[in-house]
Amino acid sequence: MEKKNKANGVRSPQLRGFNSTVIQSPSGSSARERVHSVDPYGFERSPDFDYESYEELMSEYLAVLTRRSIKWSKLLQGRGRLEKSIKVKRYVRKGVPNEHRGLVWMSASGAQNQLEKNPGYYHSLLDASRQQHDPKLVDTIHTDLNRTFPDNIQFRNTSNPCLQKSLYNVLLAYGHHNPAVGYCQGMNFIAGYLIIITKDEEKSFWLMDALLGRILPDYYTSAMLGLKTDQEVLGELVRTRAPAVSQAMGQHNVMWTLVVSRWFICLYIDVLPVETVLRIWDCLFYEGSKILFRVALTLIQSQQAEVQRAGSLPDVCDSFKLMTRGPLVEDCHTFMQKIFTEPGSLSMATITKLRETCRARIIAEES
Amino acid sequence: MSRKKAVKGKNSSPTAGSPTGKPKGKTGKSTTGTGSVVQTNGMVHPSRPPLSNSSEFYDIAFKVMLVGDSGVGKTCLLVRFKDGAFLAGSFISTVGIDFRNKVLNFDGVKVKLQIWDTAGQERFRSVTHAYYRDAHALLLLYDVTNKTSFDNIKAWLTEIHEYAQQDAVLMLLGNKADATQERVVKREDGERLAKEFGVPYMETSAKSGLNVELAFTAVAKELKHRSMKEPNEPKFKLQDYVNKEMKSAGCAC
Numbered sequence: 001m002e003k004k005n006k007a008n009g010v011r012s013p014q015l016r017g018f019n020s021t022v023i024q025s026p027s028g029s030s031a032r033e034r035v036h037s038v039d040p041y042g043f044e045r046s047p048d049f050d051y052e053s054y055e056e057l058m059s060e061y062l063a064v065l066t067r068r069s070i071k072w073s074k075l076l077q078g079r080g081r082l083e084k085s086i087k088v089k090r091y092v093r094k095g096v097p098n099e100h101r102g103l104v105w106m107s108a109s110g111a112q113n114q115l116e117k118n119p120g121y122y123h124s125l126l127d128a129s130r131q132q133h134d135p136k137l138v139d140t141i142h143t144d145l146n147r148t149f150p151d152n153i154q155f156r157n158t159s160n161p162c163l164q165k166s167l168y169n170v171l172l173a174y175g176h177h178n179p180a181v182g183y184c185q186g187m188n189f190i191a192g193y194l195i196i197i198t199k200d201e202e203k204s205f206w207l208m209d210a211l212l213g214r215i216l217p218d219y220y221t222s223a224m225l226g227l228k229t230d231q232e233v234l235g236e237l238v239r240t241r242a243p244a245v246s247q248a249m250g251q252h253n254v255m256w257t258l259v260v261s262r263w264f265i266c267l268y269i270d271v272l273p274v275e276t277v278l279r280i281w282d283c284l285f286y287e288g289s290k291i292l293f294r295v296a297l298t299l300i301q302s303q304q305a306e307v308q309r310a311g312s313l314p315d316v317c318d319s320f321k322l323m324t325r326g327p328l329v330e331d332c333h334t335f336m337q338k339i340f341t342e343p344g345s346l347s348m349a350t351i352t353k354l355r356e357t358c359r360a361r362i363i364a365e366e367s
Numbered sequence: 368m369s370r371k372k373a374v375k376g377k378n379s380s381p382t383a384g385s386p387t388g389k390p391k392g393k394t395g396k397s398t399t400g401t402g403s404v405v406q407t408n409g410m411v412h413p414s415r416p417p418l419s420n421s422s423e424f425y426d427i428a429f430k431v432m433l434v435g436d437s438g439v440g441k442t443c444l445l446v447r448f449k450d451g452a453f454l455a456g457s458f459i460s461t462v463g464i465d466f467r468n469k470v471l472n473f474d475g476v477k478v479k480l481q482i483w484d485t486a487g488q489e490r491f492r493s494v495t496h497a498y499y500r501d502a503h504a505l506l507l508l509y510d511v512t513n514k515t516s517f518d519n520i521k522a523w524l525t526e527i528h529e530y531a532q533q534d535a536v537l538m539l540l541g542n543k544a545d546a547t548q549e550r551v552v553k554r555e556d557g558e559r560l561a562k563e564f565g566v567p568y569m570e571t572s573a574k575s576g577l578n579v580e581l582a583f584t585a586v587a588k589e590l591k592h593r594s595m596k597e598p599n600e601p602k603f604k605l606q607d608y609v610n611k612e613m614k615s616a617g618c619a620c
Contacts, residue, residue: 143438147460186462222490261463
């Protein structure tokens with residue numbers, strides 16, 4: 001996959017750094033001069049990045065971020081833990097400030113508990129004297145190191161510290177921890193984001209464990225049954241909630257895997273803008289995998305007419321690509337409000353039931 | 368204008384026919400559902416101009432698939448062919464499956480290649496092999512600096528024979544031929560393997576551009592020849608064409 005150009009892509013609004021310049025635009029300078037060409041997570045903005053729209057959007061979003069930041073600081077009051085409650089869930093849906101993200105993800109997902117229960121475990125997995133590293137695993141991970149966020153300055157092998165080393169460690173440790181999964185492409189991006197946010201290998205490892213072991217179904221195992229299942233589950237949901245899309249998919253014989261496998265495998269990384277992905281992950285860690293369906297349905301419903309107009313399989317694919325670009329996904333705050341309203345009610349029970357049916361169907365088809 | 372814009376009704380084209388001109392066993396619209404653009408005659412027919420290339424005209428279209436181990440350079444090869452560019456260190460691993468189009472012009476006939484790029488990691492094959500069935504051609508790649516990717520070619524061939532159409536055009540490519548220092552697979556080894564399986568073969572480099580154009584052009588010519596065969600036209604021999612046209616890694620290109 002080629003490095004994606006995110007036309008108009010708002011990769012990451014931020015709190016610190018250039019907020020003052022955003023609000024008080026010095027006369028005579030352009031947005032291009034005021035906004036840094038590297039975002040707060042280290043991603044270089046693409047050459048066609050729309051600085052004006054970004055600045056406009058940020059001027060509003062910064063107010064939201066500031067308000068949320070104050071509220072979260074009050075809620076946490078310096079505590080290193082978070083008890084789940086209706087209020088906290090509401091807070092999470094409105095976005096976790098970046099400075100608390102690591103803590104909230106760790107607490108909400110149970111990763112913090114696991115880390116405390118298993119002191120030294122992460123480091124023992126990396127200790128080559130205690131465990132012979134599986135050469136095939138090492139090779140596979142190496143293949144993807146240079147192919148993980150080449151557009152992020154923190155992942156360049158010239159940067160110091162270079163996050164590539166952390167990425168390698170986390171993936172290697174996870175591969176040994178969960179041999180049924182080992183390493184699957186896509187995990188490199190997930191681990192990369194976790195490292196960017198937590199800035200801590202051990203925490204990133206336990207968050208991987210929470211995601212792959214508890215939150216997500218078996219997307220990454222060699223049979224990828226969980227992935228195939230969720231693609232079909234989405235298909236079922238779309239059939240009732242965006243029938244026109246379902247019809248177009250059938251008419252042009254488009255398999256769901258063609259258009260959405262990356263959405264699930266990469267948990268929307270490199271599909272949606274960085275800040276939007278992080279907001280989705282806030283809810284993913286807190287509420288679980290059904291959030292992925294809420295996002296998918298919101299995207300699909302937004303382009304229903306376009307998909308319906310598609311005259312061929314490539315057209316359908318193009319319209320799915322269009323869904324993941326533009327103002328809808330760039331304005332992460334509004335987008336996150338939409339995912340909880342637009343698709344309608346979506347209970348975990350519904351998902352569980354659909355997963356059972358689809359899984360049984362796939363197993364029957366494959367045997 | 369003699370060339371019709373890509374619109375409905377191309378199915379009636381007098382040249383339409385199976386790329387081999389023979390009825391195919393496994394062909395036809397699949398019941399489980401992939402690539403509807405592929406008609407029973409094996410050609411891809413445009414029903415309306417695609418969103419992204421609305422100004423693009425073409426006479427016939429084919430599906431080409433890039434397969435091979437993870438990291439052998441499938442995406443780089445495709446981008447080099449599509450855009451003529453190679454930007455070291457700007458690629459991210461392909462997850463899932465994607466495609467790009469490129470239109471080639473041979474003797475006034477516009478041939479559109481719909482090129483499918485796939486994730487190389489073994490577990491993704493269970494997701495991607497459903498697409499093999501509709502491929503008119505497959506380019507199977509290994510990396511000349513990676514012995515494992517070469518050793519896995521036999522497994523890939525088995526996979527292709529199982530899932531792809533029997534008459535699909537297949538070509539073996541040893542990529543990264545520019546990397547003389549790191550090379551571990553000799554050109555002769557590739558040649559021998561290709562001969563053993565009766566597959567056309569050449570070395571390529573997405574980095575230098577070596578034989579990249581040729582690889583796609585050769586399969587496009589073969590496919591065009593099969594589907595538009597004129598009565599007195601001599602048979603197009605893919606391997607002969609490749610042998611005549613290809614450059615070796617050593618020469619300046």
